[in-house]
Amino acid sequence: MIVRLLSTRLLWGFNKKKIRPARFAGLKYYLLDWVHIIVSSTEGDYLHIVMQDEISARRRYLGRTMIWGSALILLFFVIVQSLHQVGWLASGFATWRPTLYAYLFWASCLCWAQVILYGEQGKRRLFILPAVLFVVSMVIFPLIFALGIAFSSWNLSSPDGRQFNGFDNVIQMWSDPFYWNALKNMVYYTLAILVEYIVAFGLALLLNAQIKARKFFRVAFLMPLMLSPVAVSWMLGKSMLEARFGPISRLARELGWDNPSFFGSPEMARTMIMMMDAWTFIPLMMIMILAGLQAIPKELHEASEVDGATPWKKFWEITFPLMLPVSVTAILIRIIFKLKLADIIINVTSGGPGGATDSVTSFIFREYRDRSNVGYGTFLAIFYLVIIVIAMTILIKLSDRWMKPRH
Amino acid sequence: MSTQIFHDSKADKAFRASWMVNRIFIYGILIIWAIICLFPIYWTITTSFKTAPDVMKGNIVPWWDYTPKWLGFKSLGLSPNTIFIESTVREEFLKRFWNSTIIAVCSSSIAVMLGSCTAYGLSRFKYRFGFMRNSDISFFFLSQLILPPVVLALPFLVLYKELALLDTRIGLIALYTLTVLPIVIWIMRDQFSSIPVELEEAALVDGLSLWKAFVTIILPIALPGMVAAFIISLVLTWNEYFFAALLTSSHAKTLPVMVASQTGSQGISWWSMAALSFAAILPLVIIGIILEKFIIKGMAAGAVK
Numbered sequence: 001m002i003v004r005l006l007s008t009r010l011l012w013g014f015n016k017k018k019i020r021p022a023r024f025a026g027l028k029y030y031l032l033d034w035v036h037i038i039v040s041s042t043e044g045d046y047l048h049i050v051m052q053d054e055i056s057a058r059r060r061y062l063g064r065t066m067i068w069g070s071a072l073i074l075l076f077f078v079i080v081q082s083l084h085q086v087g088w089l090a091s092g093f094a095t096w097r098p099t100l101y102a103y104l105f106w107a108s109c110l111c112w113a114q115v116i117l118y119g120e121q122g123k124r125r126l127f128i129l130p131a132v133l134f135v136v137s138m139v140i141f142p143l144i145f146a147l148g149i150a151f152s153s154w155n156l157s158s159p160d161g162r163q164f165n166g167f168d169n170v171i172q173m174w175s176d177p178f179y180w181n182a183l184k185n186m187v188y189y190t191l192a193i194l195v196e197y198i199v200a201f202g203l204a205l206l207l208n209a210q211i212k213a214r215k216f217f218r219v220a221f222l223m224p225l226m227l228s229p230v231a232v233s234w235m236l237g238k239s240m241l242e243a244r245f246g247p248i249s250r251l252a253r254e255l256g257w258d259n260p261s262f263f264g265s266p267e268m269a270r271t272m273i274m275m276m277d278a279w280t281f282i283p284l285m286m287i288m289i290l291a292g293l294q295a296i297p298k299e300l301h302e303a304s305e306v307d308g309a310t311p312w313k314k315f316w317e318i319t320f321p322l323m324l325p326v327s328v329t330a331i332l333i334r335i336i337f338k339l340k341l342a343d344i345i346i347n348v349t350s351g352g353p354g355g356a357t358d359s360v361t362s363f364i365f366r367e368y369r370d371r372s373n374v375g376y377g378t379f380l381a382i383f384y385l386v387i388i389v390i391a392m393t394i395l396i397k398l399s400d401r402w403m404k405p406r407h
Numbered sequence: 408m409s410t411q412i413f414h415d416s417k418a419d420k421a422f423r424a425s426w427m428v429n430r431i432f433i434y435g436i437l438i439i440w441a442i443i444c445l446f447p448i449y450w451t452i453t454t455s456f457k458t459a460p461d462v463m464k465g466n467i468v469p470w471w472d473y474t475p476k477w478l479g480f481k482s483l484g485l486s487p488n489t490i491f492i493e494s495t496v497r498e499e500f501l502k503r504f505w506n507s508t509i510i511a512v513c514s515s516s517i518a519v520m521l522g523s524c525t526a527y528g529l530s531r532f533k534y535r536f537g538f539m540r541n542s543d544i545s546f547f548f549l550s551q552l553i554l555p556p557v558v559l560a561l562p563f564l565v566l567y568k569e570l571a572l573l574d575t576r577i578g579l580i581a582l583y584t585l586t587v588l589p590i591v592i593w594i595m596r597d598q599f600s601s602i603p604v605e606l607e608e609a610a611l612v613d614g615l616s617l618w619k620a621f622v623t624i625i626l627p628i629a630l631p632g633m634v635a636a637f638i639i640s641l642v643l644t645w646n647e648y649f650f651a652a653l654l655t656s657s658h659a660k661t662l663p664v665m666v667a668s669q670t671g672s673q674g675i676s677w678w679s680m681a682a683l684s685f686a687a688i689l690p691l692v693i694i695g696i697i698l699e700k701f702i703i704k705g706m707a708a709g710a711v712k
Contacts, residue, residue, distance in 0.1 A: 127528025228646035291707030
C-alpha cells in the first residue's frame with residue numbers, strides 16, 4: 001500500500017518537475033528524499049512540510065508589483081482625501097469610504113501576493129494573515145486614534161470641533177469623584193465573583209453527582225446565559241423587582257418586609273445589580289467547572305474511598321486541588337466578562353442612585369450619551385484599559401506562579 | 408408461618424436513611440435553582456398574556472388565576488386577530504429582528520471562518536513575524552478578549568462617521584466579528600490540537616494540497632467545535648447592546664436596542680414589554696434547548712487541558 005502510494009507520488013513528482021532525478025544517485029536515496037520532501041516528520045505537534053518551490057523571477061516581480069502597486073493606490077487615496085479634508089484640494093470624496101475600499105484592495109493583494117511570492121510557504125501564511133490584518137486594522141489603528149482623541153477636548157455638540165488640550169483631561173479625571181466611584185464599584189463587582197464561584201462550584205458538584213434528569217437540569221441551568229442582558233434587565237430589574245407589583249416584592253411583603261425597595265439605597269442597588277449579573281453568568285463558570293469535574297478520573301475517588309476518606313475530606317484533598325487550574329481559568333474568564341459589565345446597569349438603574357451602581361463602562365456610556373464628551377470619555381476609557389492590562393497581567397502571572405507544581 | 412431470617416442491620420438502615428436525606432437535599436437544591444433559572448422566563452411569558460388588573464393583583468398561574476388575553480402580542484401586532492392587519496409596531500419589530508439576525512449570523516460566520524483558519528495555522532505551522540513566534544501570535548489574538556468594548560466604542564464612533572459606516576449593518580458586523588474572534592480562536596485551537604497531525608500527513612502523501620487537506624479532511628472532523636464556536640458567537644452577538652446602542656440610530660438598530668428604548672417609555676403596560684422581551688429571547692431559548700450540547704462543549708473547551 002505504502003509503496004503504491006509512494007510510487008504514485010513519484011510519478012506526480014516527475015510531472016510537476018519538482019525534483020531533478022539527476023541529483024540523486026540511486027532509487028533508495030530518491031525515495032528517502034521524496035518522503036522527506038512531501039511528508040516530512042513531525043517535530044512536536046507541528047506539521048513539517050519541506051517543499052521545494054522554484055519561484056521564477058517573473059513571478060517574484062509580479063508579486064512585488066501587486067503589493068507595492070496596491071499600496072501606491074492606497075497612498076494616493078489617503079493623500080487626496082486628507083488634502084480634501086484640510087481644504088487644499090477641491091475635488092475629493094465626501095467620505096473616507098473609497099479609502100476603505102483601497103485599503104481592502106491592498107489587503108487582498110497582500111494576501112494573494114504571499115502565494116505568488118513564497119509559494120507553499122505563502123499558502124501557510126495565508127492561514128493567519130487575514131485574521132492578523134483584520135485585528136490589527138480594527139484594534140491597533142483605532143487605539144492609536146483613541147490616544148489622539150484622549151488628549152483633546154472634543155464635544156460633539158459644540159461647533160469648535162476637536163482641540164488638543166494636553167493633560168487637561170488628566171486633571172479633570174483626577175478631580176472627578178464619579179469616575180473614581182465607578183472604579184471602586186468595579187472592585188466590588190469583581191469581588192462578587194468569589195461568591196459566584198462558590199455557587200457555581202456547588203451547582204457543578206450537584207450536576208456531577210448521580211442524579212436523574214441530568215439533561216433537564218443542565219438545560220435549565222444554562223438558560224440564563226442565553227438571555228440578552230437587556231431583556232434580563234427588564235424581566236428582573238424592571239418587572240420582577242418592581243416595588244409595587246413585582247412578584248419578588250410581593251414575596252418580600254409576605255415575608256414581613258413592609259416597604260420593599262430594591263434600588264433605593266446604594267448598597268441594596270449594588271447588591272441587586274451583582275445578583276442579576278451573577279444570575280446570567282453563573283452558568284458560564286458552572287459549565288467550565290463541570291467539564292473539569294468530569295475530567296477527574298474515577299479511580300482517584302474509588303481509591304480514596306477504599307482508604308476511608310469522608311466526603312468532606314475527599315472534596316478538600318482530591319477534588320478541589322485537582323480543580324485548581326480549571327477554577328483559575330474560569331475565574332479569569334469571568335473577570336474578563338465582568339470588566340465589560342454595563343448593559344444591565346445602563347438599563348436598570350442608569351448608574352443611580354447617585355452613581356452607586358455605576359460601572360466604568362456605563363459611566364463612560366452616559367458621559368458620551370448625555371454630554372457628547374468624546375475627548376474626556378475616551379481618556380477615561382484608555383485609563384481604564386491601562387488599569388485592566390496591568391491588573392490582568394499581575395493576576396495571570398500570579399496564578400501561573402501559584403499553579404506551577406512546587407518541588 | 409415463616410419468620411424472617413435475614414434482617415437489615417442497624418448500620419444498613421442508617422445508611423439508607425442518610426442516603427434518602429442526601430437525595431432529598433440534592434434534588435431540593437437542584438429544583439430550587441431550576442426554579443430560580445426558569446421562573447423569570449415563565450414570568451415573562453405569562454405576563455405577556457395579562458391585562459392591567461391581572462398585573463396589579465399579581466396573578467401568576469394562567470387559567471387558574473386569570474384568563475390569558477392576547478394583549479401583549481396585540482400591541483406588537485402579532486396576536487391572531489391583528490396578524491393580518493397592517494401594524495407599524497410589527498413592521499418595526501420585524502425590521503429589528505431581521506437586523507439582529509443578519510448581523511449575528513454574518514458576524515458569527517465570518518468569525519468562525521477567520522478563526523478556524525487562524526487556529527489551524529497556529530496549531531500546525533511555525534510562524535515568525537518579526538519577533539513574534541506562534542505563542543506570541545496566539546497571545547496577541549487572545550489578549551483582544553481583555554479589551555473592554557468601551558475603549559473601542561468612541562474611536563469607532565468617529566471613525567465610522569468618517570467612513571459613512573455609522574448606522575449600517577456592515578459596520579456592526581465588522582465590529583462584532585472582532586469581539587467574538589478571540590473566543591472562536593480559543594475554541595478552535597483546542598479543537599485542532601486534539602486532531603492528530605498524521606491525518607494531514609496521510610492526506611498530503613495522497614496528493615492533496617495543504618488547503619485542500621484542511622478543507623476536505625480536517626474541517627469535517629472539527630465540525631462539532633465549529634458549531635460550538637458559531638453558537639457561542641451567535642449568543643454573544645445577538646445579545647450585544649453596547650456597540651449597537653452607540654453606533655446605530657435608525658436603519659441598523661438591533662433588537663436589544665429596541666427593547667431597551669421601550670423599557671423606559673412603557674410605564675406599567677407590562678404586557679407589551681413582556682411580549683417584546685419574550686420575542687427577543689425566544690430564538691436563543693430554542694437554540695439553547697436544542698443545541699445545549701454544543702454550547703457546553705464550546706464553553707468547556709480550554710477549561711480542561
